[in-house]
Amino acid sequence: MKSIIGITMGDPAGIGPEIAIKALAKEHIYEKCIPVIIGDAEPLKDANRFTSLNLKMNEISGINQAKGEFGTVDYLNLNLLSPGSWEYKKVSALAGKAAFNYVKKGIELALENKIHAVVTGPINKESINLAGYHYSGHTEIFADLTGTKDYAMMLASSSLKVVHVTTHVSMRKACDLITEERVFKVINLANDAMKMMGVENPRIAVAGLNAHSSENGLFGNEEATAIKPAIDRARQQGINADGPVPPDTVFVKALAGQYDIVVAMYHDQGHIPVKLTGFKLDLATKKYTSVSGINCTLGLPIIRTSVDHGTAFGKAGEGRANEESLVDAIEMAIRMAKVKFDLK
Known part of the structure; x- marks a missing residue:
């Protein structure tokens, strides 16, 4: 059928x-x-x-x-x-x-x-x-x-998959929306999505929010108060989640095959790497020679x-x-x- x-x-x-x-x-x-x-x-x-x-x-x-x-x-x-x-x-x-x-x-x-x-x-x-x-x-x-009520945006190119904790809000508001509960829910959505794609035990990287994932609190506390506790909860449920992984290296590791999907904290953190891997622009003709990649809403009762x-x-x-x-x-x-x- x-x-x-x-x-x-x-x-x-x-x-x-x-x-x-x-x-x-x-x-x-x-x-x-x-x-x-x-x-x-x-x-x-x-x-x-x-x-x-x-x-x-x-x-x-x-x-x-x-x-x-x-x-x-x-x-x-x-x-x-x-x-x-x-x-x-x-x-x-x-x-x-x-x-x-x-x-x-x-x-x-x-x-x-x-x-x-x-x-x-x-x-x-x-x-x-x-x-x-x-x-x-x-x-x-x-x-x-x-x-x-609980949903998230996933972007996928041929080589990278990313799901977002926050999307179309200001950077200032995004920081307020990154809570332990929200990060935990998105990790679960990422895990379910990868299983629907046939990955039996998804390897999930959870990105940090701040530079160097805050360097033990030197550059912020969101990793300690929201992101790390959410990862620990997910692990207790048997989900293979890792992090907080510093944002400047997490996508390099995912592209190398270390992870199946990355949980990004905000819109551009996730969108930029996916579009870099899927979009190709020819400056001579000013035309995109490749516009690869998709957007998927996770958590819905429908696909x-x-x-x-x-x-x-x-x-x-x-x-x-x-x-x-x-x-x-x-x-x-x-x-x-x-x-x-x-x-x-």
């Missing part, structure tokens, strides 16, 4: 429709799953045109109508956009409303067990807030609409993976967007669904 993967189209003014079409132009995707795009007909048809892929478009009204055949794009049309009603590269409440509702529909289908996982295309935070949906990103939308980049308004509608991250996200969703649902 193949997994059924719902792919939300993302902001129609960005590169979401384009990378969705390009991802489903790859035959190996259909060998592993039945992909269904959740979005609007007009942006998808336009992307099919300007990418010159000329795939067959199959509008369905229910997931059971999906053909799952290479060369045919199955999609649910939410009919939120009419021809010419949106504009590429532009922030708008209309596009924000559409993007939010694609995500909402994907969540509903997953909670109803009609799809095995949700893979999200990029949304624009300003657009969804203009539409009246006051969230800082996908992670918070999924947590709210699934009633999830959610995502691209690890934004809407890229600067290149939207031009046919030059890189679909690599979306392909990675689809493949990760397939992998996690196989374990969760015991698919063959």
Whole structure:
């Protein structure tokens, strides 16, 4: 049995429709799953045109109508956009409303067990807030609409996996949010996630917050008051957690294979190393030659993976967007669904 993967189209003014079409132009995707795009007909048809892929478009009204055949794009049309009603590269409440509702529909289908996982295309935070949906990103939308209290963001490239204790908050607030209880919960989420990926006994590195993990209190006390106690609790439960590991060496050790995943304390501590390993920029052409890596929300009752980049308004509608991250996200969703649902 193949997994059924719902792919939300993302902001129609960005590169979401384009990378969705390009991802489903790859035959190996259909060998592993039945992909269904959740979005609007007009942006998808336009992307099919300007990418010159000329795939067959199959509008369905229910997931059971999906053909799952290479060369045919199955999609649910939410009919939120009419021809010419949106504009590429532009922030708008209309596009924000559409993007939010694609995500909402994907969540509903997953909670109803009609799809095995949700893979999200990029949304624009300003657009969804203009539409009246006051969230800082996908992670918070999924947590709210699934009633999830304890969750975390995981980023993964081909060589590095990182889960975050805090994300979209100021550095000053992040320090206040790094508590023993929060760090302990994120260590558990990291352990569960790696097991869902087939790692039997995950090796988890927990990064320090301060330089040199505070040098025994010389540069701060968060390691002693929050991070180390959380690690000790996790170890008592049989979790293979190590740390606090100094932030300037923890990712070097993970890349060398010493750890399976790193628990990072704040947004940039985790994002920078993952993007350094997954993104490659050619200065001569000013184009990314690689946009590898995915975003995954841990702790949800459903599987959610995502691209690890934004809407890229600067290149939207031009046919030059890189679909690599979306392909990675689809493949990760397939992998996690196989374990969760015991698919063959």
